[in-house]
Amino acid sequence: MDTTGMLDEALQRLHRCGPERLGRLTNHAPMAVEALAARGRAGSVHRWLDLYARKLEEFPAGGEPVTTANWPSALGDPRRAADWIGYFGREVAERPWRDVLTEWWPRLLPGLYGGSTHPVIRVGHAVRTLLVGEATEPRLAELGHGLGYWAARHRPVADLASLPGSDSAAAAMDAVTPIAVQDGGFADRLRRVTGLPVWAAAVTDPDEARDRLAELVRAATHRYATHGHGEETMLVHAATAPNAVLRSLPALPRALWVPSLRAAWTASAAVTAMYAPRSPVAYAAPGIVTPEEVFERAPAHGDEHVIKLTDTALDVGDEPALAAALRAVELSEPLVQDASRGRAALFTPGRSGGGAVPRRGP
Template sequence: MDHDILDEAYRRLHRTGPEFEGWLSNHGPMTVEALLRHGHHRSVHRWLDDYLRRLDELPRGLRPIEDWREALGDPKRAGDWLAHFDRELRDSPWQEVLGTWWPRLLPGIAAGATHGVIRVGHAVRVLREDGPTPDRLTELGQALGYWAARWQPVPGLRLDPPPRPDGPDIVTALAGLPRIADRSGGIRERLERLRDVPGWEGAVAAPRPARTPADAERGLVTLVHRAALDYLRFGHGQAVMLVHAVTAPTAVLRTLPSIDPALWAPSLTAAWSATAAVTAVYAPPTGTPPPAVAPGTPEEVFARAARHGDAHVVKLADAVLDAHAATGDERVLAAPGYAGQLI
């Protein structure tokens, strides 16, 4: 990791807003972190020069956040939320801020098509593995602020589900998810349709809850692994959006070491709901045989993604390398190559 390039890239990006062109998420901080994490420092500023041309300015605030519950999920308060977390991270250790806000934000994991939690996961990985600097703390604040401004629950999500010892495991539950019939509109409209899908309420509550923090960690590893394999079967249905079925639970998994273990089980529940919802509203009802993708080592797989240059391809490669390291399953390494073909 070239830390000087990371901090310089963050400074350039922190003059821009968390969204652009209406409701598109700013992928810049997440993508440059992934590129640098895997040794592609020479391509960062060239990639960023092109990407910055598309971005909007940092939003202005209206008034300070006083009642945080009232302001959750209000995108008009995005500037206020960014300022709020900037102040909090100046006054308190980042671990303390994260520990306070993670359980508040977790029920709204669908925020920004799950980009709120994904951006937080990248920021936390940097702080935990590379240490804090002012620019890295600013990045965590902007990630948390974006999540708060776009806070949105998955319909039917309960972070304290009743015990279901006879419930299916995660792999079985994913295989049994229903699908929405109306595929028009964006993710906000599609998520709302889940309320009327027969069987959705039972499906989102289906997996056996984790009984211990270790169970939760194993469950997240399984969820990421299965979602990556499912991308090979369903990615043709919506190549970009189905990436988030993999990257959202990856972000939660990366955050676990920095939060109270008592929060790990509800974190798995929320991550499951995000993957399940994205699958239900974007994946086709039936899959196709896995595509032919050139094999390669993890390093080669990421290098191809970096050359492709699309933010989603890069972030998917970053996530599946984690899944491969955790499981040893080489099949997941084909997912970024397939995404590169489709996008």
Template sequence: MGEEILDEAYRRLHRTGPEYEGWLSNHGPMAVEALVRHGHGRAVHRWLDAYLGRLDELPRGLRPVEDWREALGDPKRAGDWLAHFDRELRERPWREVLGTWWPRLLPGIAAGATHGVIRVGHAVRALREARESPERLAELGQALGYWAARWQPVPGADPSTGAGRAATPTGAPGDGDPRVASALAGLPRIADRSGGIRDRLGRLPALPDWPAALAALPPASTPAGAGWDLAALVHGASLDYLRFGHAEPVMLVHAVTAPTAVLRTLPALDPALWAPSVAAAWSATAAVTAMYAPVRPAAPPAVAAGDPAEVFARAARHGDAHVVKLADAVLEAHAASGDDRVLAAAGYAGQLI
């Protein structure tokens, strides 16, 4: 039943564009995938009834994408990109399309305030964990198209580089990876907090410590190590939300959900792409933290305890897409680490947003 509900939801959403009100991201496809995955499919259509009214129509194309490098990062070509990936996914297996485009899109991980990669991560999970369907393939195409249209690099980041560590830490990410903790703790902060994410990204190169911050988490040189690093990064970012989320409750969600999206995509990728994926995920979390987190943390919040199912149920009742998506991410972090503290991040977001 859940699979049918998700496909129905995708059909409703695919009449709408990837953004609304100029540049705000359409969170519908991501939120409904999370709701269905965690057993709340019966709430999906009611949630959509309230959400769809704010969305714009599907953008029209201008001309076919012929020189993809020229069209990359041009939001005026959003309709062209959506049509391009719709055609590619009709003609080739989805894993082949993803494998071709992931390394092309990865350097632009800041696209749409990281919503490009986040939407792709939800779409890939829907395809990996259940049957393929025309609706799920179409959703991957729309996610990739949105990422391509809004493609935007993190200044100074280069996901193609990174001779990494040879060793993989032992234990679980929840044990606390000192490398990740040190890298997160050492992130600088921009002083000028005016404007949106595109304005703030342009201020990162002026930070004297920014190059060192990007290099503070070198990727592992093995696929197993890369997966471990990403799980540890999601874990550390989830705990950081409890310390800094009060300052920018919505935007700091993406410091958690962006690396989570990369982590859940790894199994569908060639292992040779895992290390650069870690580097890109780290650059996204580092950038969001540097742009939106305050210098000083807040006192630990008081959040009602609950098991994973109850934590997500509360988020579903809350209804905000960012709260739902953060709950979805921290449940994965909890499954990987066993650390109950990360679950509190979802409840804290529910209090703040």
């Protein structure tokens, strides 16, 4: 894990920014920089942020503080993002972070689909850092930002018909029927998902739930290699969302593992239904590559979803998963600095690692 302080510096930069831009697009930077640091690329963090900075907006204004008394009325209100982040910032500063996560996980889990599953993915990256490294103030604050974003974008999905499935995760994903009309944004498509195949519904043992969740992550990652052309960006979440849940399990009571599996399957299957192509294409990795070589290509390419899928592929660790990461590199547009817009619109040079800090005012 990062021992140089680069990750903490990057998180401090990013906590001056909002969780979204343009009112709907997610700020992926906290997730990407955590992945870079976790994979031994802390030296690339600030350089990558300098390129990504043009996609960031200032932290939004708050309204009424969220409290233990009024939180139900604020749940799922994206206008209250700053209020929610402030609430969880106070919580993780005053209480053990595992206690906060345990209290709120079952409340937030039904709304895992909000924000196109990005909030739970951000939480999963934050939890991984806290589990393997020191609980520094920026890392605790990052968990607060992730939980606050999740609460603000909380979106439950109910009344889904149970359709015939299969015993294996891969076969169950093959049984997912793509929605008939594949246009519009995430929310529009999600409303068209009326039923999903049954998978792992009989699981009651926490250890089996963990193992089945790992199976789901593996199957969804493998599937990207042959189905990612359906939507190269959104289909990444079919793998990264359940992996965020899997990464969080060690910090959660075992009693929450089974419901976490069920929510992760529904989210992964729903994303598959919303964006999967009608037919797969054959794909194999071009030559033999090592995990290290594959991850070298992710920051060189720069796209945030490529970085996050490659990070998940390395968790899976087999050749089909590495092939999926390389497929994402092929399908996705690389992150390049736009000289015509640059980062000057929102950022000016700062002192932290040669990076940038938001410019205040108009």
